[in-house]
């Protein structure tokens with residue numbers, strides 16, 4: 131096991147998921163020499179999504195072939211400071227990715243633009259509801275960037291991803307049957323919306339009947355053949371149903387591997403090194419400038435990779451960990467409220483309703499696509515009056531039938547047994563006749579929810595694991611219960627035989643055992659004040675100007691929607707700032 | 723912090739067992755219900771064709787008798803034994819999963835709140851070896867016979883007690899955790915593609931009407947008439963049921 135030093139490059143990118151891939155392409159367009167270091171293996175449609183082997187639920191969805199290797203590294207979790215954190219030993223609530231493409235290779239594909247008011251959440255609530263409306267313990271804040279500034283980057287990202295959807299308003303003109311709550315767009319979606327599954331169609335009709343405003347979920351699963359601005363080609367999605375957790379064998383689900391890597395692969399000035407676990411960003415003696423990164427390669431060698439610019443793109447909470455390990459920025463202290471790295475860790479807040487129909491009505495849940503479905507946004511963002519309700523936040527509601535297969539579990543009506551002959555009958559009578567719908571809500575940020583390094587547990591390289599201190603708060607549970615009750619009206623309007631409402635009870639604790647989502651955020655948030663943010667509005671470290679940190683780690687609080695559309699737009703926004711101002715004049719883009 | 727400690731009291735054991743239950747994904751609807759104890763036929767003998775790689779002959783008999791009650795054979799569909807679930811489990815135990823290599827297994831193993839997940843140091847191989855021995859010992863103490871020799875109703879009673887966390891399997895293995903693990907593996911074996919050794923003849927898929935590795939529903943997605951997708955299941959090998 132040797133220590134080696136590689137020749138300097140212009141840019142070292144840590145992690146090759148969506149953020150790493152977008153940055154790599156952008157930095158190459160700027161003419162810079164780029165090395166991307168990815169801890170996981172090389173992955174691509176072939177062999178990792180090859181037909182028919184990919185249609186294997188046990189391997190991919192039960193044993194999680196494409197996800198992070200927890201035996202090497204994981205996180206620890208506790209609900210509060212009084213507890214001893216314990217390791218997240220097996221997958222449950224969230225499923226981080228690993229390998230070339232990151233979770234972007236095997237995500238689902240719901241592709242959203244953040245709501246304008248969510249980018250300035252604190253200001254918006256203070257303006258509309260008054261300062262006293264936001265609870266003291268809630269540390270929500272503005273992103274420091276506006277929707278208008280991000281719009282061109284949302285637009286471009288949709289073109290790169292080949293997103294299917296129906297626009298509502300383009301350049302101020304109402305053009306279609308899309309989401310009437312959606313912000314203005316500069317152009318329509320590159321592809322028309324996908325077809326609806328039967329379950330989504332039932333939901334659409336019922337939502338209309340109740341008086342809500344259903345629309346097709348913008349989906350990064352293609353409705354038709356497509357070629358993106360990088361000349362990468364996609365085929366139409368056939369609703370194979372082996373989507374979330376699987377690489378797409380049809381080249382239909384946007385991924386860094388399908389939509390960006392082909393444009394980089396043969397570029398001699400770009401090098402992708404899989405199997406490289408970055409241990410830290412190296413700083414010079416002043417601690418104000420990064421000199422590159424140090425990583426462990428697959429053979430166990432410790433390698434120094436000097437670079438003029440370092441992009442930390444390791445996914446959500448991992449970004450905070452790498453900053454903490456590298457001593458970039460001041461760690462957050464929940465008692466004093468000082469320090470920023472690890473502050474405002476946030477997540478998603480899901481509730482689900484299962485509607486069970488008679489056995490002569492076939493919903494066939496195995497037909498589906500990860501990004502596909504029908505949603506209504508009447509209770510997302512600030513589309514409804516929060517004044518009398520007394521909580522902050524909201525949830526989009528949807529049927530998003532990604533393909534439910536039996537080995538991952540068959541939902542049964544309440545009171546059904548879990549085994550034996552009666553279970554068999556219940557499973558047979560439920561499986562093809564169940565519509566599942568979600569209220570996919572905000573989790574806001576709180577003083578006592580944060581990330582830090584664990585004092586006890588270590589990864590395979592001897593470095594401390596990241597520790598999450600996290601629990602649900604009353605505001606978020608009340609929000610979820612309110613919106614779920616609205617969605618229940620839609621479920622009932624579908625006239626099912628029975629329904630099951632799975633929503634957090636008051637006082638519920640975070641449960642790491644059952645899937646929530648993999649939409650965590652915060653820990654390295656962006657903003658306008660270095661006392662409450664790790665990054666400036668261009669995702670540049672306030673402390674070390676040649677370190678940029680793209681990812682949902684920049685979100686000061688959780689969104690109602692899935693994060694990746696906003697993550698991608700922010701990454702393009704940051705990349706353009708680097709390509710423009712930063713390269714001309716390397717230094718802080720915003721004075722401290 | 724109790725360094726490297728295992729849960730040592732009864733409450734700890736219960737918590738650890740309960741901790742696995744929600745991991746049975748999709749059983750949100752309440753796993754706690756009572757299965758009907760039916761006077762089933764004794765479990766079919768293990769097919770001669772498959773020789774277990776991990777289980778001893780005694781364990782193998784136990785596993786058949788156990789799975790047979792989790793998913794009994796009846797007119798609804800094949801039982802776990804017919805479906806090859808024991809073979810599936812035996813084969814899975816030879817994979818990295820069986821050795822606990824898909825999990826973070828560094829100590830110390832400290833019992834946390836159940837919501838924070840299983841903290842057991844046992845690999846699946848350990849779990850089956852220790853669990854089967856402990857259940858056998860407990861059944862022998864109480865009834866003077868091997869588990870596989872009990873009739874269906876008596877075996878169901880043993881399963882219910884395990885499920886409820888009422889059987890003492892020693893300090894390292896809460897009975898509810900053992901039960902939930904075997905049930906989970908059984909369901910996986912019943913519904914996974916037959917290439918993994920279970921779901922023989924795609925019987926599990928036929929029971930619920932899952933078409934398996936079809937992988938293309940373009941023509942079916944927007945029929946919207948509530949009628950069933952018509953094609954029978956297919957394995958990733960291309961074999962049809």
Ligand SMILES: Cc1cc2nc3c(=O)[nH]c(=O)nc-3n(C[C@H](O)[C@H](O)[C@H](O)COP(=O)(O)OP(=O)(O)OC[C@H]3O[C@@H](n4cnc5c(N)ncnc54)[C@H](O)[C@@H]3O)c2cc1C
Nearest residue numbers: 145147148149169228232233238239240408445692693694
């Ligand atoms: C099952 C699933 C479904 C999802 N569905 C949706 C959806 O429908 N819509 C949506 O918006 N979002 C969805 N997401 C979330 C989406 O996948 C992420 O938001 C997105 O991938 C984030 O991109 P990223 O580049 O920040 O991180 P990733 O894509 O996770 O990439 C980060 C990469 O960094 C690597 N890395 C980490 N640490 C190191 C290190 N120290 N050294 C080197 N490399 C390192 C990792 O191995 C990984 O490959 C889903 C996620 C999952 C798991």
Ligand code: SF4
Nearest residue numbers: 367370373378383499
């Ligand atoms: S459902 Fe569509 S996008 Fe998803 S994996 Fe199948 S073909 Fe690809």
